[in-house]
Amino acid sequence: MSSNLGPLLKILGGPAVFIAVYLAPMEGLSYEGQVTLATFVWAVFWWMARPIPWGITALLPLFVFPVFQVMSIRDATGLYGQRLFFWLLGISMLGYALEKHGVAKRIALVFLRLKGVANSTSALTFMYMFVAAILSWFIADAGVIAMMMPIGMSLFAYISSVGDINPPPGQKSRLASFLALGTLYGAVAGGVGTLAGGPHNVIAVALSDSLAGEYISWFRWMKVGVPLSATLLVTFWLLLRFFFPPEISKIPGGSDFIQDELRKLGKLSRAEINVLVAFGCMVLMFTGPSIVALVIGAEHPLSLYLRGALATWVVPPTILILLFLLPVNLKKAEGTLVWNDVAHNAPWNIIFLCTSGVAMADALMDFGVLEYAQGILGGMGIGATGLPFVAAGSVVVGTNLFSGTAAATLFCSIFIPAAMELGFNPVSIAILVTNLAVGILFPWSGASAGTAFASGYLDMKEMIKVGVVATVFLMVISVTIHFIFAPIL
Numbered sequence: 001m002s003s004n005l006g007p008l009l010k011i012l013g014g015p016a017v018f019i020a021v022y023l024a025p026m027e028g029l030s031y032e033g034q035v036t037l038a039t040f041v042w043a044v045f046w047w048m049a050r051p052i053p054w055g056i057t058a059l060l061p062l063f064v065f066p067v068f069q070v071m072s073i074r075d076a077t078g079l080y081g082q083r084l085f086f087w088l089l090g091i092s093m094l095g096y097a098l099e100k101h102g103v104a105k106r107i108a109l110v111f112l113r114l115k116g117v118a119n120s121t122s123a124l125t126f127m128y129m130f131v132a133a134i135l136s137w138f139i140a141d142a143g144v145i146a147m148m149m150p151i152g153m154s155l156f157a158y159i160s161s162v163g164d165i166n167p168p169p170g171q172k173s174r175l176a177s178f179l180a181l182g183t184l185y186g187a188v189a190g191g192v193g194t195l196a197g198g199p200h201n202v203i204a205v206a207l208s209d210s211l212a213g214e215y216i217s218w219f220r221w222m223k224v225g226v227p228l229s230a231t232l233l234v235t236f237w238l239l240l241r242f243f244f245p246p247e248i249s250k251i252p253g254g255s256d257f258i259q260d261e262l263r264k265l266g267k268l269s270r271a272e273i274n275v276l277v278a279f280g281c282m283v284l285m286f287t288g289p290s291i292v293a294l295v296i297g298a299e300h301p302l303s304l305y306l307r308g309a310l311a312t313w314v315v316p317p318t319i320l321i322l323l324f325l326l327p328v329n330l331k332k333a334e335g336t337l338v339w340n341d342v343a344h345n346a347p348w349n350i351i352f353l354c355t356s357g358v359a360m361a362d363a364l365m366d367f368g369v370l371e372y373a374q375g376i377l378g379g380m381g382i383g384a385t386g387l388p389f390v391a392a393g394s395v396v397v398g399t400n401l402f403s404g405t406a407a408a409t410l411f412c413s414i415f416i417p418a419a420m421e422l423g424f425n426p427v428s429i430a431i432l433v434t435n436l437a438v439g440i441l442f443p444w445s446g447a448s449a450g451t452a453f454a455s456g457y458l459d460m461k462e463m464i465k466v467g468v469v470a471t472v473f474l475m476v477i478s479v480t481i482h483f484i485f486a487p488i489l
Contacts, residue, residue, distance in 0.1 A: 010051035018042040018064075026372070032070045033367035039064045040360045040369075040413075047353065047406040054349040054406075058356030061363070070367075079359035083313040084206045088351045089342075090316025091196050094278065095139035096345050097323055097337055101271040103279075104135060104147040109262045112155075118254035121159070121246040125178055126237050128152060129186030133233050136190030138279070140198045140347075141438065141448040144187040149455055152179040154261070156457070162252045176457035178244040184440060184452035185236035185470060192435045192478075193229035195221050195286075195312065199350050200408035200437045204430040205312070206358045207412040211365055212419075212426040218286045218312060224431055224485040228478060235473050243466050274326035274336040278319050285315045350405060357409030370417040384424040388432060388479045391415045395433050396475055400441040408437035428486035435478050441467040 021038035029037070039061055046057040065076040098104045108131045117123045128148075136144045156176045159165065167173045191197035195205060195218055205216045268276075289306040296303060324335040364370050382390055391411060398407035411433045419429040441464060443453035453463060 007051060010046075010049040013049060014042045014046045014051070017045050029372045030368055033364075033369045033372065035064070035068045035070045036360070036363045036367050037369045040364060043356065043360065044406055044410055055352035058352040061356070061360060065363075070363075079362060080355055084202060084358055085351060085355045086317040086320075087202050087313055088199055088316075088354060089346055090318070090320040091138075091202075092140065092143075092199075092347050092351075093320050093323065093337060093342060093345070094275075094282065094316070095143040096341060097275045097278070098135075098139060099143065099147050100341070101269065101275050101336070102265060103272050103275045104139075104144075105151060106262070106265055106268075106272065107131070107135070108148060108151050109258055109265070113255070113258045113262065118258045119251050120254075121175065121249055121251060122241075124155070124251065124254065125175075125182055125240070125246070128155070128179065129182045129189070129233060129237055132183055132186030133190030133193070133229060136187040136197055137194045137229075138196045138282075141184075141187040141191045142451060144190070145183050145448055145451045148183045148187070149180070149451065152183055153455060153457070155179065155257075158257045159248070159251055159254070165247045167247075172457055172459050172462070173247065174244040175246040175248075177459070177462060178240050178246060180452050180455045180457040181244070181463065181466060182237070182240055183455075184448055185240065186233065187448060188438045188440060188474075189229055189232035189236055191438065192232065193222065193225040194218065196316075197225075198434075198438075199347070199354050200405050200434045203354055203358060203405070203408045204412055204434040207361055207409075207416055208427055208430040210358070210362055211370065211413070211416045212430075214427045214430075216427055216430070217290065219290045220427070220489060221431060223489055224428070224481060227485065228435065228481045231477055231481065232474065235477060236470060239466070239470060239473065243462075243469075269328075271328045271336055274323070274328065277326065278322050278336070281322060282315055282319045285310050285318065286312065353405055354409070357406070357413075361409065361413040364413060365417075370413065373414055373417065382418075382422070384419075384422045387415065387419060387422055387424050388429065388482055391429060391433055392436055392475050392479050395436040396471060399437050400439045400471070404437040404439055408434045411437075425486040425489055427489045428482045431489075432478060432482045436474065438474075440474070441471055 018038045018041065021041050022034060026034055042064075043057055043060050046052065046060075047054055061079065062073065062076050065071045066073045111127055111131045112118055112124065114127065117127045132144055132148050135147065139147075153176075156173070156179055159175060160173065165173050165175060191201070195201055195216070201221075205221075208214045208216050289303065289310050292306055293300075293303040320337075323337040326336045328334055328336055395407055395411050398411065412430055415429050415433060416426045419426040439449050441449070443450050443460065443463065452458065453460070
């Protein structure tokens with residue numbers, strides 16, 4: 001009986017918080033607004049407690065809104081017609097293609113082969129984290145960690161064999177712990193760099209557009225993303241050097257090992273070439289309109305055309321189509337990706353969660369809930385200076401205890417309107433919230449942290465101890481960078 005109590009409470013907790021919010025006295029808030037807020041709270045509770053898959057929880061408005069006569073089923077389903085859906089599908093499948101066809105591994109080994117890298121643990125660990133960061137500019141953190149971790153563990157196996165690394169019984173190798181956490185921290189540092197760095201990044205774009213009327217382009221994001229990414233990468237590397245100084249400084253035969261691994265991959269396959277072509281097209285499509293605008297002027301007819309034709313939202317689904325069209329076997333009409341790849345490997349839970357979160361945020365705005373929340377925040381005396389600190393603290397707690405994607409959706413919905421009200425750049429707040437929506441404190445803080453811990457090379461106490469320090473640095477550096485760059489975003 002007691003064993004079933006926990007799951008039952010998680011299930012019943014959702015309707016319970018809905019009823020509590022629905023019945024709560026909220027003077028000045030419309031009936032539709034109160035029902036929408038109650039539904040949002042219910043969804044967030046279930047996203048955090050996870051009694052059912054995220055993607056199923058995402059369908060709650062389709063039931064609640066018609067039943068409580070907030071809107072018709074036709075209008076409710078219309079909320080889900082988000083361009084966000086196709087963005088996430090396209091970006092995630094490009095990441096899968098990089099992994100499936102071995103492109104990511106080849107890129108990593110090419111960087112690790114650079115002169116002076118493979119024979120020094122200092123250079124190797126930094127370059128390893130650098131590669132994870134660069135890949136995470138274009139692929140979600142969890143995907144990068146899944147790709148990089150086998151490489152890191154292969155490196156450790158070789159280094160421990162030639163360097164005679166034998167930690168005492170019950171202890172983990174410092175170098176192995178460095179590589180495991182370095183994979184996580186490198187991916188986190190890179191994930192803040194560009195729009196494509198993770199699903200929560202595009203939540204910031206969608207909600208900034210819908211709530212503040214501010215569109216975040218590829219280059220606009222990178223104004224703050226690249227400095228933050230670089231600063232975090234160096235900081236995290238130094239932090240890991242302090243906590244986990246490698247047992248040896250020189251790696252005998254390191255260059256030969258990397259060369260052997262590259263040799264095993266053989267020549268570039270047709271599939272690898274296709275993926276690289278698609279990747280190059282994506283970068284060109286993302287950056288081309290801005291580059292043309294810089295050269296010939298933003299108001300030139302060609303610039304205006306490209307801005308509309310190659311809008312950020314258009315790129316990922318276009319690249320997905322291209323991956324299906326570029327053949328690996330003409331006789332069998334087999335593309336670089338096939339439908340089974342999408343059906344079985346697309347992150348459907350995340351896609352539906354993000355789409356639903358943005359849909360409900362739109363409803364919260366339309367029914368006056370966000371305006372109501374602005375009034376509450378204003379009454380608390382939080383000014384423009386204090387807002388980033390309040391936002392940062394809220395996101396870090398929510399992300400590490402529950403879900404980064406859910407936290408990004410929730411706190412973007414709250415703090416973007418608050419920033420508009422208090423005179424802080426809402427674009428900066430949107431990006432800040434999603435920059436911090438990455439759990440690195442506990443193994444259960446998200447897929448990224450869980451994957452790193454699952455390597456078996458991390459002690460939980462060590463992960464938490466280092467994670468506390470890393471999280472503090474993440475908060476302080478992120479808020480500082482955003483204060484500096486907010487005026488130019």
